[in-house]
Amino acid sequence: MSDPVSSIRNLGPAFEQACARAGIHSAKELRDLGADATYTRLLQAGTKAHFIGYYVLVMGLQGRPWNDCKGDEKKALRHRFDAIKASVSTVPQNRMISDLDAIGVRVAPKDLKPV
Template identity: 45%
Template sequence: MAAITTIRNLGPAMERDFRKCGLTTAEEIRALGADEVYGRLIGTGVRPHFAAFLALVMGLQDRDWLSPDPTEKAQLRKRFDSIRSVTKDAQTGIEAELDRLGIRPNQGT
């Protein structure tokens, strides 16, 4: 089983975040795919960042996270917004309200 950090563009911080949603290997991430994995991350309270999603998608393609052209980047942005929207719709309570206000505390360890 390969460490998550063996996926291009993913470092120790992303590996810690993936552990929060029970993902511990590169094989698990590859099997689930970027959209599912990123949705799970957001569901654990990790604040969504397009750059992190971009790094994940490009890493799974063994590409540098800065490599997409403007058209591809726009398509990826739509995917990211869709994942974020679905995940936010599933939130309830104080977390959803804090996210709505943009004041949710950092969930990092």
């Protein structure tokens, strides 16, 4: 059995649950993906973007305390975070809505009849 995501330094149960929603179920999977790909998948799965969450992940994968990130290193991580956030589109969510509309799962307001 693989080590859980929460076995990585700085990452607790809430982060582990977010990873599970993104299809990441073990520390090994997370390490293999790396911080940027993991965070991208978290955002695509609906996790709200938060810079501290990103750099906590980066520091944890390096085996460092979460608050060890400072100065130029923190600025560089901020640029990476901003790029990841910008790359994640809401198109899949909009596509899902249009797919649901196409099969009639959602009802348009104009189609509602008074009872």
